[in-house]
Each structure stands twice: as structure tokens, then as C-alpha cells.
Amino acid sequence: MSGTSAALTPPAGAVAPVRHPDAPAPGELLGAHYEQCFGCGEAQPHGLRLQARAGEGISLTAEFTVQPAHQGAPGLAHGGVLATALDETLGSLNWLLRTVAVTGRLETDYVLPVPVGTVLHLEAEVTAVAGRKIYSRATGRIGGPDGPVAVRAQALFIEVKTEHFIDHGRPQEIRAAMSDPDPSRRERAFEVNP
Numbered sequence: 268m269s270g271t272s273a274a275l276t277p278p279a280g281a282v283a284p285v286r287h288p289d290a291p292a293p294g295e296l297l298g299a300h301y302e303q304c305f306g307c308g309e310a311q312p313h314g315l316r317l318q319a320r321a322g323e324g325i326s327l328t329a330e331f332t333v334q335p336a337h338q339g340a341p342g343l344a345h346g347g348v349l350a351t352a353l354d355e356t357l358g359s360l361n362w363l364l365r366t367v368a369v370t371g372r373l374e375t376d377y378v379l380p381v382p383v384g385t386v387l388h389l390e391a392e393v394t395a396v397a398g399r400k401i402y403s404r405a406t407g408r409i410g411g412p413d414g415p416v417a418v419r420a421q422a423l424f425i426e427v428k429t430e431h432f433i434d435h436g437r438p439q440e441i442r443a444a445m446s447d448p449d450p451s452r453r454e455r456a457f458e459v460n461p
């Protein structure tokens with residue numbers, strides 16, 4: 268059984284998303300946007316270390332391997348961890364639009380249990396844009412792109428200004444991210460909630 272709330276149905280005036288001219292080429296790895304990100308950062312020992320790769324249009328694929336630290340029941344991934352993987356994958360789509368946005372709503376269908384050790388293969392696309400609202404969906408499959416569907420999600424991301432993070436984030440992490448000597452890492456750290 269699955270369903271989508273009215274909040275995730277694009278309104279009549281919604282338009283197709285437009286790929287930014289500087290978006291990474293199809294097949295290119297996006298890389299972590301922030302090393303402390305629980306979804307993709309390399310500095311989080313129990314994080315997902317999800318790796319996303321640009322696709323055609325406003326789509327991408329991503330993978331992460333379910334680790335023992337991600338369990339909810341013996342030998343099975345925690346549902347919140349799977350929602351994190353979907354959130355991270357969907358959030359990464361905004362990099363192809365070069366729009367700074369945060370998750371407003373995320374609806375998840377859990378279709379199959381996901382054992383520890385599984386490589387979860389995710390595919391995601393932006394379906395529509397309406398003003399600041401970005402509508403997207405994702406599917407996660409066990410083992411690879413042709414594996415059985417384990418999870419699905421639909422989401423609404425809301426465009427925000429960079430100040431969103433500076434105004435709301437804890438000062439010590441904001442200061443550390445802003446003082447990164449690498450300008451591209453500085454910029455990307457603020458694409459999402461640090």
C-alpha cells in the first residue's frame with residue numbers, strides 16, 4: 268500500500284525543472300557536500316557515506332552500504348536510516364538545479380526489509396518546481412539498479428537563502444565551516460543544514 272498527501276502533488280502552475288548549466292555531467296560523482304554530514308560526510312564514523320552520481324536531466328543515482336551501526340532490529344536497517352538515505356539522495360538533486368533548499372516534507376513507503384550488508388541503490392528525480400517549492404521522488408532497490416524495490420519516497424524541498432543555515436546553525440560549526448580555506452567546500456557546506 269502507498270499514497271501521497273496533497274502537499275506533495277505539484278500545483279497547476281508548476282513547471283518542469285531546469286538543469287543548471289554548471290551542473291555536474293551525467294555519470295559524475297557529486298562528492299560529499301559537508302564532511303560532517305550524517306548522510307554523505309567522510310568524517311562521520313557511523314554515517315551513511317552515501318555517494319551520489321549525476322544522471323540525465325534532473326536525476327541522479329546513489330548508493331550506500333547498510334552497516335551494523337545502522338540496525339533497528341537484529342540484522343536489519345533502521346527505518347530512520349533508510350529515510351536519511353532517501354532524504355540525502357533527494358536533497359542532492361538540488362545541486363543539479365544549483366538551488367539551496369531544505370526538506371519541508373518527506374513521505375516514505377517501506378516495501379521490503381533491508382538486511383545489514385545490503386548495497387542500497389537509489390534513483391531520484393525532480394518532477395516539478397513551483398516558485399520556491401521543489402517536488403521530487405526516489406526509489407531504493409536492494410543490491411543494484413535491477414534489484415527489488417525496498418523503499419520509495421516523495422518529497423517537497425523549499426528553497427532558502429544561505430542565511431537560513433547561518434541564522435539557525437550552532438555557531439561553532441558555522442564558524443568552522445566558514446573558515447574552511449577551500450572556497451568550494453565552504454560554498455557546498457551551506458547547501459544543506461550543517
Ligand SMILES: CCCCCCCCCCCC(=O)SCCNC(=O)CCNC(=O)[C@H](O)C(C)(C)COP(=O)(O)OP(=O)(O)OC[C@H]1O[C@@H](n2cnc3c(N)ncnc32)[C@H](O)[C@@H]1OP(=O)(O)O
Nearest residue numbers: 274297300354355358359362369370371372425458459460
Ligand atoms: C553535492 C550535494 C549538495 C547537496 C546535498 C544535500 C543533501 C542534503 C539532504 C538533507 C536535507 C535536509 O535534511 S534539510 C534539514 C531538514 N529540514 C529542515 O531543517 C527544514 C526546517 N523547516 C524550515 O526551516 C522551514 O519550515 C522552511 C524553510 C522549510 C519553510 O519556511 P519558510 O521559508 O518560512 O517558508 P513558508 O512560507 O513556511 O513555506 C513556503 C511554501 O512551502 C510550503 N511548505 C513549507 N513547509 C511545508 C511542509 N512541511 N509541507 C508542505 N508544504 C510546506 C508552504 O505552504 C508555502 O507554500 P506556498 O504558500 O508558497 O504555496
